Amino acid sequence: MKVFTRGEFLAILLEKKHKIGVGGSHGKTSTTWMIYALLRAAGVEASVYAGGKSNGMTSVSAGEPYVVELDESDGSIFKLKPDSLVITNLEFEHADFYKTPAEMLKSFERYLLSERPENLIIGRGYDLSDRLFAMFSPLSFPTHDEIRSGVGFENSDCSSFYMKEGSLFFLSGDTEIYAGDIAEPTHILQNRSAALLAAYEYLSKKGLALPQIDREFWKNVPKVDRRFQNIGTWHGMTLVDDYAHHPSEVHALIEQAEHEFKNFCLVFQPHRISRFTAFYDRFKEVLKDAGCLIILPVYSAGEKFEGRASEELYEELKSGDNFVFYAENIDKAAEIIEENEKKFYASAIVSVGAGDVNTVLTKLMSGEDK
Secondary structure, eight states, X not given: OOOOXXXXXXXXXXXXXXXXXXXXXXXXXXXXXXXXXXXXXXXOOOEEXXXXXXXXXXXXXXXXXXXXXXXXXXXXXXXXXXXXXXXXXXXXXXXXXXXXXXXXXXXXXXXXXXXXXXXXXXXXXXXXXXXXXXXXXXXXXXXXXXXXXXXXXXXXTSOEEEEETTEEEEEETTEEEEEEETXXXXXXXXXXXXXXXHHHHHHHHTTOOOOXXXXXXXXXXXXXXXXXXXXXXXXTEEEEEEOOOSHXXXXXXXXXXXXXXXXXXXXXXXXXXXXXXXXXXXXXXXXXXXXXXXEOOOBOTTOOOOOOXXXXXXXXHSSSSSEEEEOSSHHHHHHHHHHHHHHHTOSEEEEESSXXXXXXXXXXXXXXXX
Protein backbone atom coordinates (compact mmCIF):
# COMPACT_ATOMS: atom_id res chain seq x y z
CA MET A 1 0.00 0.00 0.00
CA LYS A 2 1.41 3.37 -0.99
CA VAL A 3 1.54 5.92 1.82
CA PHE A 4 1.22 9.61 0.95
CA THR A 5 2.41 12.54 2.98
CA ARG A 6 -0.12 15.29 3.72
CA GLY A 7 1.48 17.49 1.04
CA GLU A 8 1.40 14.75 -1.59
CA PHE A 9 -2.23 13.91 -0.81
CA LEU A 10 -3.37 17.54 -1.01
CA ALA A 11 -1.48 18.01 -4.30
CA ILE A 12 -3.50 15.14 -5.80
CA LEU A 13 -6.81 16.10 -4.17
CA LEU A 14 -6.65 19.76 -5.20
CA GLU A 15 -4.82 19.44 -8.52
CA LYS A 16 -7.49 21.19 -10.60
CA LYS A 17 -8.72 23.57 -7.87
CA HIS A 18 -7.82 27.22 -7.36
CA LYS A 19 -5.43 27.28 -4.43
CA ILE A 20 -3.97 29.94 -2.15
CA GLY A 21 -0.96 28.36 -0.47
CA VAL A 22 0.48 29.64 2.81
CA GLY A 23 3.99 28.58 3.80
CA GLY A 24 6.89 29.95 5.79
CA SER A 25 8.78 29.43 8.99
CA HIS A 26 6.41 31.26 11.37
CA GLY A 27 2.76 32.35 11.42
CA LYS A 28 1.42 30.25 8.56
CA THR A 29 -1.40 28.55 10.50
CA SER A 30 -2.80 31.82 11.84
CA THR A 31 -2.41 33.50 8.43
CA THR A 32 -4.21 30.60 6.72
CA TRP A 33 -7.25 30.96 8.97
CA MET A 34 -7.19 34.76 8.59
CA ILE A 35 -7.26 34.55 4.77
CA TYR A 36 -10.16 32.11 5.00
CA ALA A 37 -12.06 34.47 7.37
CA LEU A 38 -11.49 37.47 5.08
CA LEU A 39 -12.74 35.62 2.00
CA ARG A 40 -15.82 34.34 3.82
CA ALA A 41 -16.58 37.84 5.12
CA ALA A 42 -16.35 39.07 1.51
CA GLY A 43 -19.03 36.58 0.49
CA VAL A 44 -16.75 33.92 -1.04
CA GLU A 45 -17.57 30.31 -0.18
CA ALA A 46 -13.92 29.42 0.35
CA SER A 47 -12.45 26.23 1.82
CA VAL A 48 -9.53 25.84 4.19
CA TYR A 49 -7.01 23.08 4.87
CA ALA A 50 -4.82 24.16 7.78
CA GLY A 51 -2.04 22.46 9.66
CA GLY A 52 -3.36 23.60 13.03
CA LYS A 53 -6.82 23.36 14.52
CA SER A 54 -9.32 26.13 15.10
CA ASN A 55 -12.16 25.14 17.41
CA GLY A 56 -11.05 21.54 16.95
CA MET A 57 -11.15 21.65 13.13
CA THR A 58 -8.28 21.63 10.64
CA SER A 59 -10.41 21.94 7.51
CA VAL A 60 -13.67 23.31 6.15
CA SER A 61 -14.76 22.16 2.70
CA ALA A 62 -17.06 24.43 0.70
CA GLY A 63 -15.88 25.86 -2.63
CA GLU A 64 -12.98 27.62 -4.28
CA PRO A 65 -10.50 28.96 -3.57
CA TYR A 66 -8.88 26.45 -1.27
CA VAL A 67 -6.69 28.15 1.33
CA VAL A 68 -4.02 25.57 2.13
CA GLU A 69 -1.30 25.64 4.75
CA LEU A 70 1.90 24.23 3.28
CA ASP A 71 4.43 22.33 5.37
CA GLU A 72 8.10 23.03 4.73
CA SER A 73 9.35 20.75 7.53
CA ASP A 74 9.65 17.68 5.27
CA GLY A 75 9.77 19.37 1.87
CA SER A 76 6.15 18.54 1.09
CA ILE A 77 5.48 22.25 0.47
CA PHE A 78 7.13 21.70 -2.91
CA LYS A 79 4.49 19.15 -4.00
CA LEU A 80 1.63 21.64 -4.26
CA LYS A 81 1.34 24.13 -7.13
CA PRO A 82 -0.79 27.01 -5.79
CA ASP A 83 -2.19 29.82 -7.93
CA SER A 84 -1.21 32.26 -5.17
CA LEU A 85 1.54 31.68 -2.64
CA VAL A 86 2.21 33.47 0.62
CA ILE A 87 5.58 32.85 2.28
CA THR A 88 5.03 34.59 5.61
CA ASN A 89 8.79 34.64 6.24
CA LEU A 90 11.73 32.31 5.77
CA GLU A 91 14.19 31.66 8.58
CA PHE A 92 16.43 28.63 9.03
CA GLU A 93 14.41 25.87 10.68
CA HIS A 94 14.00 22.07 10.56
CA ALA A 95 17.72 21.41 10.85
CA ASP A 96 16.98 17.67 10.71
CA PHE A 97 15.73 18.04 7.11
CA TYR A 98 17.55 21.01 5.54
CA LYS A 99 20.88 20.72 7.44
CA THR A 100 22.02 24.28 6.58
CA PRO A 101 20.43 27.69 5.85
CA ALA A 102 21.93 27.57 2.34
CA GLU A 103 20.21 24.25 1.63
CA MET A 104 16.86 25.59 2.81
CA LEU A 105 17.19 28.71 0.68
CA LYS A 106 18.23 26.72 -2.39
CA SER A 107 15.18 24.46 -2.05
CA PHE A 108 12.82 27.44 -2.09
CA GLU A 109 14.70 29.10 -4.94
CA ARG A 110 14.38 25.97 -7.10
CA TYR A 111 10.69 25.68 -6.25
CA LEU A 112 9.88 29.28 -7.19
CA LEU A 113 11.99 29.21 -10.34
CA SER A 114 10.20 26.11 -11.61
CA GLU A 115 6.70 26.77 -10.28
CA ARG A 116 6.32 30.52 -9.70
CA PRO A 117 2.64 31.15 -8.90
CA GLU A 118 0.55 33.88 -10.48
CA ASN A 119 0.56 35.84 -7.22
CA LEU A 120 3.59 35.70 -4.92
CA ILE A 121 3.84 37.34 -1.50
CA ILE A 122 7.00 37.06 0.61
CA GLY A 123 7.41 38.50 4.07
CA ARG A 124 10.75 40.20 4.70
CA GLY A 125 12.85 40.83 7.79
CA TYR A 126 14.80 37.55 7.89
CA ASP A 127 17.99 36.83 5.98
CA LEU A 128 16.57 33.97 3.89
CA SER A 129 13.27 35.64 3.02
CA ASP A 130 15.07 38.92 2.27
CA ARG A 131 17.19 37.05 -0.26
CA LEU A 132 14.10 35.42 -1.81
CA PHE A 133 12.42 38.83 -1.99
CA ALA A 134 15.44 40.35 -3.75
CA MET A 135 15.52 37.49 -6.24
CA PHE A 136 11.81 37.34 -7.16
CA SER A 137 10.53 40.91 -6.47
CA PRO A 138 7.14 39.76 -5.14
CA LEU A 139 4.55 41.65 -3.11
CA SER A 140 5.23 42.12 0.58
CA PHE A 141 4.16 43.81 3.81
CA PRO A 142 5.91 45.66 6.68
CA THR A 143 8.68 43.97 8.66
CA HIS A 144 8.92 43.92 12.45
CA ASP A 145 11.38 46.83 12.40
CA GLU A 146 9.31 48.86 9.94
CA ILE A 147 6.23 48.53 12.14
CA ARG A 148 8.14 49.47 15.28
CA SER A 149 9.66 52.45 13.46
CA GLY A 150 6.30 53.59 12.08
CA VAL A 151 7.39 52.97 8.48
CA GLY A 152 4.96 51.63 5.89
CA PHE A 153 5.55 49.65 2.71
CA GLU A 154 4.35 50.18 -0.87
CA ASN A 155 4.09 47.38 -3.41
CA SER A 156 4.68 47.56 -7.13
CA ASP A 157 0.94 47.12 -7.76
CA CYS A 158 0.30 50.25 -5.63
CA SER A 159 -1.24 48.32 -2.74
CA SER A 160 0.38 49.68 0.39
CA PHE A 161 0.60 49.66 4.16
CA TYR A 162 0.96 52.82 6.22
CA MET A 163 0.70 54.07 9.79
CA LYS A 164 -1.80 56.66 10.94
CA GLU A 165 -2.69 57.77 14.47
CA GLY A 166 -1.17 54.73 16.10
CA SER A 167 -2.71 52.16 13.75
CA LEU A 168 -1.60 50.13 10.72
CA PHE A 169 -3.73 50.34 7.58
CA PHE A 170 -3.80 48.55 4.24
CA LEU A 171 -4.72 50.68 1.26
CA SER A 172 -6.37 48.94 -1.68
CA GLY A 173 -7.54 51.35 -4.36
CA ASP A 174 -9.28 54.13 -2.46
CA THR A 175 -10.28 51.87 0.41
CA GLU A 176 -8.50 52.09 3.76
CA ILE A 177 -8.52 48.80 5.65
CA TYR A 178 -7.72 48.62 9.38
CA ALA A 179 -5.01 46.04 10.20
CA GLY A 180 -4.49 46.74 13.88
CA ASP A 181 -2.96 49.03 16.49
CA ILE A 182 0.80 49.57 16.53
CA ALA A 183 0.88 48.64 20.23
CA GLU A 184 -0.18 45.08 19.36
CA PRO A 185 2.53 42.39 18.98
CA THR A 186 4.19 42.83 15.60
CA HIS A 187 3.84 39.19 14.54
CA ILE A 188 0.06 39.51 14.79
CA LEU A 189 0.10 42.65 12.64
CA GLN A 190 2.32 40.90 10.09
CA ASN A 191 0.02 37.86 9.90
CA ARG A 192 -2.97 40.15 9.34
CA SER A 193 -1.06 42.12 6.69
CA ALA A 194 -0.12 38.98 4.78
CA ALA A 195 -3.72 37.77 4.95
CA LEU A 196 -5.12 41.12 3.76
CA LEU A 197 -2.73 41.20 0.82
CA ALA A 198 -3.51 37.60 -0.22
CA ALA A 199 -7.28 38.09 0.10
CA TYR A 200 -7.12 41.40 -1.78
CA GLU A 201 -5.16 39.87 -4.67
CA TYR A 202 -7.76 37.11 -5.06
CA LEU A 203 -10.84 39.30 -4.62
CA SER A 204 -9.69 42.09 -6.94
CA LYS A 205 -9.30 39.62 -9.81
CA LYS A 206 -12.89 38.50 -9.19
CA GLY A 207 -14.21 42.07 -9.17
CA LEU A 208 -14.85 41.87 -5.42
CA ALA A 209 -13.72 44.05 -2.52
CA LEU A 210 -12.37 43.35 0.92
CA PRO A 211 -15.04 43.52 3.64
CA GLN A 212 -15.32 46.37 6.12
CA ILE A 213 -12.87 45.63 8.92
CA ASP A 214 -12.59 47.03 12.43
CA ARG A 215 -11.27 45.82 15.78
CA GLU A 216 -14.27 43.56 16.29
CA PHE A 217 -13.57 41.76 13.02
CA TRP A 218 -10.05 40.80 14.10
CA LYS A 219 -11.30 39.76 17.54
CA ASN A 220 -13.75 37.38 15.88
CA VAL A 221 -11.33 35.79 13.39
CA PRO A 222 -11.15 32.05 14.19
CA LYS A 223 -8.66 31.51 17.00
CA VAL A 224 -6.06 28.82 16.36
CA ASP A 225 -5.67 26.13 19.00
CA ARG A 226 -2.37 26.26 20.86
CA ARG A 227 -1.58 29.76 19.56
CA PHE A 228 -1.65 31.93 22.68
CA GLN A 229 -4.76 29.99 23.65
CA ASN A 230 -6.48 30.92 26.90
CA ILE A 231 -7.53 27.61 28.40
CA GLY A 232 -8.73 28.74 31.82
CA THR A 233 -7.60 30.12 35.17
CA TRP A 234 -5.87 28.77 38.26
CA HIS A 235 -5.76 30.66 41.56
CA GLY A 236 -6.56 33.88 39.74
CA MET A 237 -3.86 33.42 37.09
CA THR A 238 -4.70 33.06 33.39
CA LEU A 239 -3.47 29.80 31.83
CA VAL A 240 -2.19 30.20 28.28
CA ASP A 241 -0.89 27.51 25.91
CA ASP A 242 1.33 28.29 22.92
CA TYR A 243 2.94 26.08 20.27
CA ALA A 244 6.09 28.23 19.90
CA HIS A 245 9.14 26.02 19.36
CA HIS A 246 11.66 28.17 17.45
CA PRO A 247 13.62 30.99 19.14
CA SER A 248 11.93 33.66 16.98
CA GLU A 249 8.51 32.28 17.92
CA VAL A 250 9.39 32.18 21.62
CA HIS A 251 10.59 35.79 21.35
CA ALA A 252 7.29 36.81 19.72
CA LEU A 253 5.37 34.91 22.39
CA ILE A 254 7.21 36.73 25.18
CA GLU A 255 6.42 40.06 23.48
CA GLN A 256 2.73 39.11 23.36
CA ALA A 257 2.69 37.88 26.97
CA GLU A 258 4.31 41.12 28.15
CA HIS A 259 1.68 43.07 26.20
CA GLU A 260 -1.19 41.04 27.69
CA PHE A 261 -0.02 40.29 31.24
CA LYS A 262 3.25 42.11 32.10
CA ASN A 263 4.15 39.53 34.79
CA PHE A 264 3.97 35.86 33.83
CA CYS A 265 5.72 32.53 34.27
CA LEU A 266 6.94 30.51 31.27
CA VAL A 267 6.98 26.72 31.29
CA PHE A 268 9.32 25.89 28.41
CA GLN A 269 9.71 22.47 26.81
CA PRO A 270 12.22 22.39 23.92
CA HIS A 271 10.91 20.45 20.91
CA ARG A 272 13.25 18.10 19.04
CA ILE A 273 16.88 17.64 20.04
CA SER A 274 18.10 18.67 16.57
CA ARG A 275 16.28 22.03 16.80
CA PHE A 276 17.33 22.67 20.40
CA THR A 277 20.95 21.89 19.55
CA ALA A 278 21.01 23.99 16.36
CA PHE A 279 19.49 27.04 18.08
CA TYR A 280 20.77 26.56 21.65
CA ASP A 281 22.52 29.94 21.86
CA ARG A 282 19.49 31.76 20.49
CA PHE A 283 17.17 30.04 22.96
CA LYS A 284 19.51 31.13 25.75
CA GLU A 285 19.47 34.73 24.50
CA VAL A 286 15.68 34.83 24.16
CA LEU A 287 15.01 33.29 27.58
CA LYS A 288 17.70 34.96 29.69
CA ASP A 289 15.48 37.84 30.77
CA ALA A 290 12.38 35.79 31.53
CA GLY A 291 11.35 36.80 35.02
CA CYS A 292 10.03 33.34 35.84
CA LEU A 293 11.05 30.27 33.87
CA ILE A 294 10.55 26.53 34.34
CA ILE A 295 12.55 24.36 31.94
CA LEU A 296 11.52 20.80 31.03
CA PRO A 297 13.51 18.06 29.27
CA VAL A 298 13.60 18.17 25.48
CA TYR A 299 10.55 16.58 23.84
CA SER A 300 12.20 14.30 21.29
CA ALA A 301 9.13 13.62 19.08
CA GLY A 302 10.66 10.22 18.33
CA GLU A 303 13.91 11.76 17.13
CA LYS A 304 17.11 9.79 17.79
CA PHE A 305 19.73 12.49 17.89
CA GLU A 306 22.69 13.28 20.13
CA GLY A 307 22.78 16.92 21.16
CA ARG A 308 22.29 19.53 23.85
CA ALA A 309 20.23 18.83 26.96
CA SER A 310 17.85 21.29 28.60
CA GLU A 311 19.69 20.87 31.94
CA GLU A 312 22.56 22.78 30.31
CA LEU A 313 20.25 25.68 29.57
CA TYR A 314 19.04 25.66 33.17
CA GLU A 315 22.60 25.72 34.52
CA GLU A 316 23.45 28.73 32.35
CA LEU A 317 20.31 30.70 33.17
CA LYS A 318 19.80 29.93 36.87
CA SER A 319 22.21 32.57 38.18
CA GLY A 320 20.75 36.03 38.67
CA ASP A 321 17.67 37.56 40.20
CA ASN A 322 15.09 35.71 38.10
CA PHE A 323 13.17 32.61 39.14
CA VAL A 324 14.59 29.75 37.04
CA PHE A 325 13.77 26.11 37.76
CA TYR A 326 14.43 22.75 36.16
CA ALA A 327 11.62 20.19 36.21
CA GLU A 328 12.36 16.55 35.40
CA ASN A 329 8.80 16.00 34.16
CA ILE A 330 5.35 17.55 33.88
CA ASP A 331 4.35 16.55 37.42
CA LYS A 332 7.42 18.28 38.83
CA ALA A 333 6.68 21.43 36.83
CA ALA A 334 3.16 21.56 38.28
CA GLU A 335 4.61 21.01 41.75
CA ILE A 336 7.07 23.90 41.33
CA ILE A 337 4.23 26.22 40.33
CA GLU A 338 2.07 25.14 43.26
CA GLU A 339 4.91 25.62 45.75
CA ASN A 340 6.03 29.02 44.43
CA GLU A 341 2.90 30.71 43.12
CA LYS A 342 2.95 33.48 45.75
CA LYS A 343 6.62 34.27 45.02
CA PHE A 344 6.04 34.59 41.28
CA TYR A 345 3.59 37.52 41.44
CA ALA A 346 2.42 36.30 38.04
CA SER A 347 -0.79 37.19 36.24
CA ALA A 348 -0.44 34.20 33.90
CA ILE A 349 1.21 30.81 33.46
CA VAL A 350 2.24 30.23 29.84
CA SER A 351 3.18 26.79 28.51
CA VAL A 352 5.57 26.96 25.55
CA GLY A 353 6.41 24.19 23.09
CA ALA A 354 5.08 21.82 20.43
CA GLY A 355 5.15 18.72 22.65
CA ASP A 356 2.96 17.88 25.64
CA VAL A 357 3.97 20.83 27.83
CA ASN A 358 0.37 22.07 27.86
CA THR A 359 -0.59 19.13 30.10
CA VAL A 360 0.98 21.01 33.02
CA LEU A 361 -1.91 23.48 32.75
CA THR A 362 -4.55 20.76 32.75
CA LYS A 363 -2.86 19.23 35.81
CA LEU A 364 -3.11 22.53 37.64
CA MET A 365 -6.80 22.85 36.79
CA SER A 366 -7.61 19.23 37.64
CA GLY A 367 -5.85 19.60 40.99
CA GLU A 368 -7.95 22.66 41.78
CA ASP A 369 -11.13 20.64 41.22
CA LYS A 370 -10.22 18.01 43.81
